[in-house]
Amino acid sequence: METEMEVASAMLQASDTQPAVLPGESLPWPKDVCLYQPLEDTQLLLPEQASCLAVKTYLRMCRLPYTERQCDNAEFMSTGGRLTKLPLMRLGRRLFAEFEPIVVHVECTQLANAVSSWMGFEEREDMRSEVTYVENTFTLAELHQCFKEASIYADHTQPRIGSAHPWPLSSIRRREKSEEALRLLRVYQWDELSTRGVQVQLQQCCQLLSDKLEAHESHGKLSANYLYGQQLCELDALVFGHVASILSSQLACPMLSDTVRAYPRLIAHSRGIDQVYHQGKQLGGQE
Numbered sequence: 565m566e567t568e569m570e571v572a573s574a575m576l577q578a579s580d581t582q583p584a585v586l587p588g589e590s591l592p593w594p595k596d597v598c599l600y601q602p603l604e605d606t607q608l609l610l611p612e613q614a615s616c617l618a619v620k621t622y623l624r625m626c627r628l629p630y631t632e633r634q635c636d637n638a639e640f641m642s643t644g645g646r647l648t649k650l651p652l653m654r655l656g657r658r659l660f661a662e663f664e665p666i667v668v669h670v671e672c673t674q675l676a677n678a679v680s681s682w683m684g685f686e687e688r689e690d691m692r693s694e695v696t697y698v699e700n701t702f703t704l705a706e707l708h709q710c711f712k713e714a715s716i717y718a719d720h721t722q723p724r725i726g727s728a729h730p731w732p733l734s735s736i737r738r739r740e741k742s743e744e745a746l747r748l749l750r751v752y753q754w755d756e757l758s759t760r761g762v763q764v765q766l767q768q769c770c771q772l773l774s775d776k777l778e779a780h781e782s783h784g785k786l787s788a789n790y791l792y793g794q795q796l797c798e799l800d801a802l803v804f805g806h807v808a809s810i811l812s813s814q815l816a817c818p819m820l821s822d823t824v825r826a827y828p829r830l831i832a833h834s835r836g837i838d839q840v841y842h843q844g845k846q847l848g849g850q851e
Contacts, residue, residue: 590675594656597630599623600638601651606727607636609720610813610820611706616651617846618663618805624841625796626670626677636728647703647748663699663805667798680797691792694772695799701769702806704754708762709820711745712755716817763823770827773803777829790833800837807834808846 601616602608608616623630630653642649645662653660660666671678680688710721725741726734749755754762773791780789790800807830810820824830838847 590677591673593628593674593677595629596654596656597628598633598654599630599651600633600635600641600654602636602638602728603634607724609706609710609724610809610815611703611710612648612650613813614702614706614806614809615648615663616805617809618802619651619653619666621804621837621841622663622667622670622679622798622801625679625801626674628670628674628677647699663798663802664695667695679795679801682795683792683797687792691797691799695802698769698773698799698802698806700752701765702810704749704752705762705766705820706806706810707745707749708754708757709759709815709817711742712749713759713817716815717742720815759817759819763819766820766823767826770824770830773833774827774829777833781829800833803830804834804837807831808838811847 599616599619602612604613620630620632638652639649642652642661643659645665647662649661651661653666655669658669660669671680675681680691683691709716711717722738725738728734729737746755754765757765776791777789780791780793790796791803792799807824810824811831811834813821815821835844835847838844
């Protein structure tokens with residue numbers, strides 16, 4: 565089993581071993597690509613689960629193979645990140661963390677496989693700005709529920725944070741991670757929002773996505789069309805990761821799932837992606 569030290573060593577060697585990439589060049593996809601995440605059943609929090617699922621879905625859309633590793637120290641091996649630090653992707657001797665950095669690397673080195681390669685420059689720039697907005701909104705809403713709602717924190721968040729560590733390390737880790745999450749909410753000015761205020765922010769995001777899907781419907785029927793029409797882009801993978809994770813979550817507070825369920829086009833969109841790229845296993849019997 566790879567240790568934190570081995571992964572850190574790979575990161576230190578990366579700058580000396582990775583060849584330069586020319587614009588428009590496609591490099592061979594390494595055979596040993598691996599995604600690291602905490603244990604899904606006992607450690608993974610909702611925003612982390614959504615980010616990990618979005619990355620897995622994106623790589624499947626690009627038809628780029630990878631293996632998965634669940635380990636206690638995945639978060640500590642991460643090279644950092646803007647929101648969740650997860651998943652960590654080891655690609656040869658290089659490390660990348662979180663959805664957007666992984667997507668950018670694939671776009672730069674896998675021109676033939678990147679799902680948004682069909683887009684024009686301006687359309688791609690619009691899509692990337694929406695990726696940032698959607699990722700911020702969903703992740704901050706999930707963090708708010710996990711760390712600001714007392715019942716969810718006690719029943720869901722707190723046990724998962726400390727499950728990998730013995731006491732008193734478990735208590736120290738709970739405090740550290742809570743402080744990290746609350747600091748992030750303060751940075752984006754979400755810390756003072758009520759549950760209703762969070763819901764309003766999420767509703768606005770879901771409405772934007774639903775309107776985009778409606779614009780591509782045919783004959784007024786709900787369909788599995790994608791957010792930019794008949795072809796995929798990374799925004800589809802990101803939205804699926806968050807919607808599917810929220811709908812399958814066991815959070816005690818139903819606010820997030822109730823909000824998402826109010827947008828049937830988003831549900832249809834996610835069900836279509838789930839069937840094609842996950843054989844329907846992510847949403848299962850979720851309505």
